Amino acid sequence: MKIKNMLMSTAAAMVALGATAVTVQSADELPACDNCANSMTLVSWGGAYQNSQVKAYAEPYKALTGVDIVWEEASNEAVAKLRAMKEANNLTWDLVDVVASDAIRLCDEGLAREMDADTELAAAPDGTPASEDFGDLMVSDCFIPQIVYSTTFGYRTDVEAWNGKTPTNICDVFDTETFPGKRSLEKRPINNMEWALICDGVAKEDVYDVLSTPEGVDKALAKLDTIKDDVVWWSAGAETPQLLADGEVVIGSTYNGRLFSVIEEQKQPVAMLWDAQVFDLDGWIVPTGLPEDRLNRVLHFLKFATDTQRLADQAKYISYGPARKSSAPLVGKHADLGIEMAPHMPTDPANAKNTFLYNYEWWADNRDDLDAKFQAWLAK
Amino acid sequence: MSDPATAAVTATTPAREEVLTTHDGQPLKKSLARALRREKMRALMLVAPLLIFILITFIFPIGDMLFRSVENNIVGDTLPGTVRALQNWDSLSGEAPGETVFAAFADDMMVAQEEKTHTRLGSRLNYDQPGISSLFRKSGRRIAKMDNEAQVEAFKAANPLWGEAAGWQALRNSDAWPDALPATAISWANFSRFVESDKRGKVDPANEVPYSFTFAALDEDLKAMPPETLQSLASSSNADVAAMFGSLQGKVADIPPSTYKEQFLQVDMDWGLVENWATIKRLSPEFTDGYFLAAVDAERRADGVHMKPENERLYIMLFWRTILMSVMITVSCILLGYPIAYLLANLPVRTSNMLMILVLLPFWTSLLVRTSAWKVLLQQQGVINDVLVWIGLIDDTNRLVMINNMTGTIIAMTHILLPFMILPLFSVMKTISPSYVRAAKSMGATDWTTFWRIYFPNTVPGIGAGSILVFILAIGYYITPELVGGTSGVFISNRIAYHISSSLNWGLAAALGSILLILVLGLYWLYDRIVGIDNVKLG
Known part of the structure; x- marks a missing residue:
């Protein structure tokens, strides 16, 4: 529960300090870059998320250095593509944005470069070394976290059949009596199995022990069976917001930033159910085998783009929490909407009353096995 | 091309007089063969760019990918x-x-x-x-x-040469290496690789004493060795080697185990x-059948090959579903495409051109756009359901489920693949002379008989061509089933894509792909046996 504690203290600091001015290293002090390439190819997820990275990192960096930054939208298959590039000996990417579990796999396969956080990344403004500032969120030696996001539920607020009740508990998703209507869930076992077990009476801390046994897997699938006929399965993060907006589903899981834009930007009659949200991380990896000049450029950019101010800036464009402790107090208002972002962060104390942690190690071991069982169950 | 020498030979050899010759005296057969060979070479040169292109970008990569389905040298x-x-x-x-x-x-x-x-x-x-x-x-x-210090120290105590590079060099140069010390030799190779990687080639492992793991291997070799072998090692012609093993005689059992x-x-x-x-x-052999077994829902256990437990079987069912749905899509394409192709072929040119554009227009629209359009149309809060509710055909609470299932996939894919059926059918129907139909009717055939006995048999080559196109395209389709197929309407290709890009189990993906390829070739062969591949026309 270390990560969780850290997230909570981050959130607490955010509230305590509010908008207190903190002196930050000015971007003008960017050190010169020797023997550096003049362009980079960055890989990300596209959409609002990539946009927030362009605004917070890439545009300021370009303004300071004049370096060309090319973006590619391929993070969802980054691991496969990096492996193929390595085999073909033709590495065209310089910096890749991936979720933590993929970073672990890339590190395992020797496709991502191990980082020395304290020498290669900027320290916090008060001098705290980067490794301490990121703390436990550095779940892999190759991974530089940027944001904390969560997978959580959104529900429509105008469902007549619910007779004025609103879901407040994760188990309401499994309660088709009180909350009739279609649900959307991700087409993979991760998160769904955990939620099913929690709602089947398993204590949160025992979930992975139970899931490690064949009976536990059957138990989770049996619980999911009770709503199987009511579920629309999604594979892209944009699907649930669309399904909710169309009224195709009344409740559905997706990333909290996607729900934020449905609720606040598109003003749809949708609300958040933060209960049992699952925290996950997203960040950068540097591929192994970059030529020296390209590597120098990437490290130069990385030091700038993952400093305290830049991470805080990103939260102006999207409702994901910055991964540095020292960034939390700097989070301000949304760039276009002008609303305070702190209450929309998954780490905000009001939202994080009951959270769940993605167990990277456990899923790395059991993903293939459980996925086979889950897919066989789906196809039945 | 005249060759006086050959001509002279032909002229002066009466026995060969019956051989036909060309005007310059060459045997006709030879000359013809040469001309043909030149023709063939020219043809080959013309197709060479395409051939090389296909070999490099298609055959080799696919072959390489399929080879992964059995390759397993990573363990060894x-x-x-x-x-x-x-x-x-x-x-x-x-x-x-x-x-x-x-x-x-x-x-x-x-x-x-x-x-x-x-x-x-x-x-x-x-x-x-x-x-x-x-x-x-x-x-x-x-x-x-x-840690393995106790063992290393025991060897060094027996003879300091065990802790010196010179001793190990002498050992490696002796006759005993590597046959008498197999485990040590493997460990030494490991150590060389380790030094190579660790010191980036700056240090020559030959000048080093191996790491402590090698001593464990040495201990293992010594304990497995018959006393006579140790005796012969101790009397080696090399003084150092003799001393090193001599010091161990009778003491092998005293070396502490790792x-x-x-x-x-x-x-x-x-x-x-x-x-x-x-x-x-x-999994230690270089090749494995494990991926192919997994691809047909089986697995190898200690006591042989078994089917996987019921709740993990997936692929055979998906293969069946893929074939079945592809057949259904092909049949719906025939049923929908045939009348349209007939209309196109028999209307005046100006009208049929207009209709042809209507057929081709969706063909030019992005696949994703068309698939998303079907989503908007078919979903429960979508256009079709709204209309049905509005005209009172169905109740608002019982809207039809037409997407995220098999129905959705069949509808969307039939629409997407329809032009591949209409175009070959149209070009075949265009060539059927109207006089056949008129002749049949003039002899008193009914409309049905005329169609069934005269017109339809002439269109079979077009149906064949269209069906092969549609079926083979459908069986490998991936993106449309993924978007509108939900769980009951996905194909085997969706699992292949999953194993390529998400689970990274490329071996299993390759095995599934190989099976799919073999299935398609098998069905093609079957088609050839039943209908005959000569009986296929694209125009």
């Missing part, structure tokens, strides 16, 4: 010593292997973690043995701290599980 390459040591271990014995295997394993792991291949091997083994991936990751971090097994069990108790070692042993 990463754990050479372990694989050798495991030969003497019986996976049915019910007991984890002994210190010998663990010592060899520690040695292999040391090199593997230096080269960062141990985690990769871990993820490979994890396909067959869930949980082993984190064991490898965890042990890789701890391997450099493992403790790698204990140390690994301290890292994780799961190293004591028989299943983990059985998996490593089972």
Whole structure:
């Protein structure tokens, strides 16, 4: 529960300090870059998320250095593509944005470069070394976290059949009596199995022990069976917001930033159910085998783009929490909407009353096995 | 081209007079063959660019990819010593292997973690043995701290040469190397790789004393060796080697055993599980049938090949579904496309051109746009359901489920593939002379008989061509089923894509792809036997 504690203290600091001015290293002090390439190819997820990275990192960096930054939208298959590039000996990417579990796999396969956080990344403004500032969120030696996001539920607020009740508990998703209507869930076992077990009476801390046994897997699938006929399965993060907006589903899981834009930007009659949200991380990896000049450029950019101010800036464009402790107090208002972002962060104390942690190690071991069982169950 | 010498020979050889010759005296056969060969060469030169292009960009990569379905050299390459040591271990014995295997394993792991291949091997083994991936990751971090000092000291105490590079050089140059010391030789190769990788080629391993893992291998060789061999080593022609082994005579039993097994069990108790070692042993050959077995829902256990448990079977069902749905899509394309093609072929040119544009227009629209359009139309709050509710055909609470299931896939894919049926049908129907139909009618045939006996048989080649196109395109389709298929309308290609890009189990993806390829070729062969491939016309 270390990560969780850290997230909570981050959130607490955010509230305590509010908008207190903190002196930050000015971007003008960017050190010169020797023997550096003049362009980079960055890989990300596209959409609002990539946009927030362009605004917070890439545009300021370009303004300071004049370096060309090319973006590619391929993070969802980054691991496969990096492996193929390595085999073909033709590495065209310089910096890749991936979720933590993929970073672990890339590190395992020797496709991502191990980082020395304290020498290669900027320290916090008060001098705290980067490794301490990121703390436990550095779940892999190759991974530089940027944001904390969560997978959580959104529900429509105008469902007549619910007779004025609103879901407040994760188990309401499994309660088709009180909350009739279609649900959307991700087409993979991760998160769904955990939620099913929690709602089947398993204590949160025992979930992975139970899931490690064949009976536990059957138990989770049996619980999911009770709503199987009511579920629309999604594979892209944009699907649930669309399904909710169309009224195709009344409740559905997706990333909290996607729900934020449905609720606040598109003003749809949708609300958040933060209960049992699952925290996950997203960040950068540097591929192994970059030529020296390209590597120098990437490290130069990385030091700038993952400093305290830049991470805080990103939260102006999207409702994901910055991964540095020292960034939390700097989070301000949304760039276009002008609303305070702190209450929309998954780490905000009001939202994080009951959270769940993605167990990277456990899923790395059991993903293939459980996925086979889950897919066989789906196809039945 | 005239060749006086040959001409003279022909002229002066009466026995060959019956051979036909050309005007310059060459035998006709030869001359003809030469001309033909020139023609063939020219044709080959003309197709060469395309041939080379297809070979390089299509045949080789596909061949390489399919080869992965049986390739499995990662275990043998990463754990050479372990694989050798495991030969003497019986996976049915019910007991984890002994210190010998663990010592060899520690040695292999040391090199593997230096080269960062141990985690990769871990993820490979994890396909067959869930949980082993984190064991490898965890042990890789701890391997450099493992200790074998007691043994190294015992050897050095017997003779200091064991701790000197010169002693090891002499040993490697002696006749005993590598046959009398097989485990040591493998460990030495590991050590060379380790130094190579660790010092980036700046240090020559030949000038070094090997790391402590090699001493465990040496101990293992000595303890397995008959006394006579040790005796002959001790009387080696090389004085150093003789001294080194001489000092060990009668003392082999006194060398303290290495403790790698204990140390690994301290890292994780799961190293004591028989299943983990059985998996490593089972996957140690260079080729495997495991991926193909997994692709047909079977698995190899210690006692032979079995079907997987009921709740894990998936692929055979998906193969059947893919074929069945492709047939359904092909049939719906025939039913929908035939009348349209007939209309196109028999209307005046100006009208039929207009209609032709309508057929082609969707063809030019992006696949994703068309698929998304179907989503808007078919979903429960979509256009079709709204209209049906509005005209009162269905109740608002009982809206039809037409998407995220088989129906959705069939509707969307029939629409997408329809032009591939209409175009060949149209071009075949265009060539059918109207006089056939008129002749049949003038002889008193009814409309139905005229169609069924005269017109339809003439269109069969078009149906054949269209069906082959549609069926083969459908069977490998991926994106549309993924978007509108939900769970009951996805194809085998969706699982192949999943294993290529998400689970990274390329071996299984390759096996599934190979089976799909064989299925398509088999169906093609069947088609050739029943309908005849000559009976297919695209125009």
